[in-house]
Amino acid sequence: MASPRPWEHPSFYPVEAVVGAVSAQGGRRVRVGGMYGRGVTRLGLSPSVSRSRQILVPLMGPRRHQIADAAIRGRPVVLAWDVWQDSVAEWIDLLRDFRVQVVFCTSTAAQELLRERGFEGDLLYLPEATSVASYRPGTRLTERAIQVLELGRRWDAWHDPVQRSGLLGNVKSRYELERGQVIFDTRDDLIDGFASSAVSVCFPRSVTHPAAGEVETFTHRYLESMASGCLVLGHAPADLIELFGYNPVIEADIHDAPGQLRAILNNLGSYQDFVDRNLERVKQVGDWRQRAEYIADVLLTPQQDGSSPGGSH
Template sequence: MIFKINLIRKIGDDAYLDCFDEIETCIKKKDGYNIKIIPSKDSSFKNVILLFLNFINFINLMKFKNNKISFSILMGASFGSLIPYVFFFSKNFVYMYDAWPRYHKTIAKTAKILNIKMIFFSSYKATNLFNEMNSGIKGIWVPEGINIEEYHYEPFISKKIDVIEFGRKYEIYHNKILSALKMNNYSHFFEKNKGEVVFRSRLEFINGLSQSKISICIPSNITHPERAEGISSMTLRYLQSMASKCLIVGILPEEMKMLFDYMPLVEIDLDNASSQILDILANYESYIPLIERNYKEIQKFHTWDVRSEKILLNIINESAY
């Protein structure tokens, strides 16, 4: 039996859409599914429509009993890209990144308006907090994954970038290692000015990461605690670093402790940050077994091929009712 799913695909220039692409690419390849892509843009007009529907406490009266299914990927409570397509399907499902607790009531209310049956959250804690509201919308935890075949790595002896910090920086730590790396002539790539990307394209980013020895990874609850509200989840940067055979130096997110039965990174020593990073670089070869173990671990357990099985199985089971 072929299972048909309408994938409402957000299009635009947002950098985070690369994350969406990895999930969508995997789902489109799945055997036994007929995936129809529906491209859709978000817009201020669509968001005004959503605000209006929320204001009047609109209930979707167009409850189509056509058993048609839609799936989409969202960044937080940004539902605009689902309009108008979501109204024409009777069973709607979404995968959601950055579902910060302060938005949970809005997410639940909007999900009811849009006839969304289930939300797959990238964060374990966010899932639990959402489900505690008993909103009638079921939350399921599906951690972030990776399409490992989209990444590559250079041999350790050929890696030219000693330390890379991509995305948000942990300023306290960054400032402690900056001078030490420079004084010892180590190659250090990072965001020079706020909002300025380290690499201009995804291809440059993938190539740059493949050439990096150490990747600094810090969870959002440490770098931006006011935004994260205690959510400490494994983000794609951890998996991207492992797929590129970088040694991760940083802080282990709480939720990652449930996903790995060993310590997959080197925890930073903030009091001795500069001497620690120099020591790691001087003894880099001793960390190669950990790097190789991480690569095998994500190959086996943390790909989107594995994660999407859970998503699709839940969609099938929920759609049976």
């Protein structure tokens, strides 16, 4: 299991979580992303991938130096986040250069995009997950200090009308004041922040950054919000609805965002049963322990010809 430390940004928390979950299944950690991988990348080289040992490489985007570093230790199997239409050509080149035959995709749309662009190995869907036990459900919605949390990408088409209405000035809220701002400086602050927030606003990148293409995926933020007992307001990608068996998100009314949010905040108690249902469901279907078991099953189960996975699905 490739362990690309240090974790550079809060967006890397899912990588940290999956490394821990796979390690708990017996996977051995191998640190990657060091000087060798960066040197190989600068020189434009592709190490020979001839080892029989498989090494799972979690990639937040097509990070060549990390897979190069992993390739000298084993045969890379990629867990791919952030496969967007504007980066898919780079992904295809990366997978080809390192002769990757197995890719776990965190969205079905990314899975289809790689297939359409000609990837011929195994493309396996592995839904996003979280480490549920790492978060605290907190108090009831009506007792939370932060009413509105917009963590990560802010969608101005929703945020600006709400802000102009004066609503965010009348309740305690947390959101990006500048693009790319980290709202909670430490992991402990993040956990406390979620546990203290009533409404967590979540939109997929296909909505907030449409220039990146139509790949719709739910992010870690949806699941950590539910694991923290927050009410999620925004838009639920189809993969999330399929995973849960119902829509766990209050779909935002973009035509009257202030009115909808005001009505929700005035009636928070009525959503408590819904939040509690989401918390139980995320424990059942959204934990990295479940994904790690699937990864182990795939990588340790021989094919009929005695080889590891590598055919086309």
